[in-house]
Amino acid sequence: MIAVLGSFSSYSVLDYFFLALAVVAFVVEAWAFIDAITRPTQAFVATGKQTKPLWLIILGVAAVVGLGGVLGKLGIISILPVAAFVAAAIYLADVRPKVKEFGRGRTGSSQGPYGPW
Numbered sequence: 001m002i003a004v005l006g007s008f009s010s011y012s013v014l015d016y017f018f019l020a021l022a023v024v025a026f027v028v029e030a031w032a033f034i035d036a037i038t039r040p041t042q043a044f045v046a047t048g049k050q051t052k053p054l055w056l057i058i059l060g061v062a063a064v065v066g067l068g069g070v071l072g073k074l075g076i077i078s079i080l081p082v083a084a085f086v087a088a089a090i091y092l093a094d095v096r097p098k099v100k101e102f103g104r105g106r107t108g109s110s111q112g113p114y115g116p117w
Contacts, residue, residue, distance in 0.1 A: 019070070025085045026066035032088040033059040035096060043102035049095045062087045 011019075036059050041052045049055075062084035068074045069081035 022066070022069040022081065025081060025088075026063070026070045028092070029059065029063045029066040029084055029088040032091045032096075033063045036091065039096075039099045040102075043099040044095075047095075047098040047102055049098055055091060055095065058087050059091060 033056070036052065036055050039052065044050060044052045044055065065074070065080050065084040066088075069078075069084075074080055
């Protein structure tokens with residue numbers, strides 16, 4: 001009975017699990033790319049975290065590789081989706097907090113809670 005049910009399904013539970021992981025990884029990679037687009041160029045240089053164009057290239061390639069992983073164009077054992085996720089995770093964990101502080105630090109020093117001091 002199980003063999004009959006298994007023949008009707010082209011995906012196993014493990015395939016769905018890896019597909020879910022690929023979708024989550026792609027969402028993280030796309031979030032990192034979109035976040036990098038919205039940050040000012042000066043913030044990257046001022047915080048010493050490479051340049052904005054370099055991060056956009058890295059994260060853009062990561063998002064394309066992640067999309068390829070979701071669409072099944074890259075094998076499950078391929079190292080590229082893992083490297084793409086690691087690049088996005090490094091941006092989100094290391095670069096984003098520093099660049100985010102840069103934007104707040106400039107306006108926060110001259111602004112009070114209700115406007116300029």
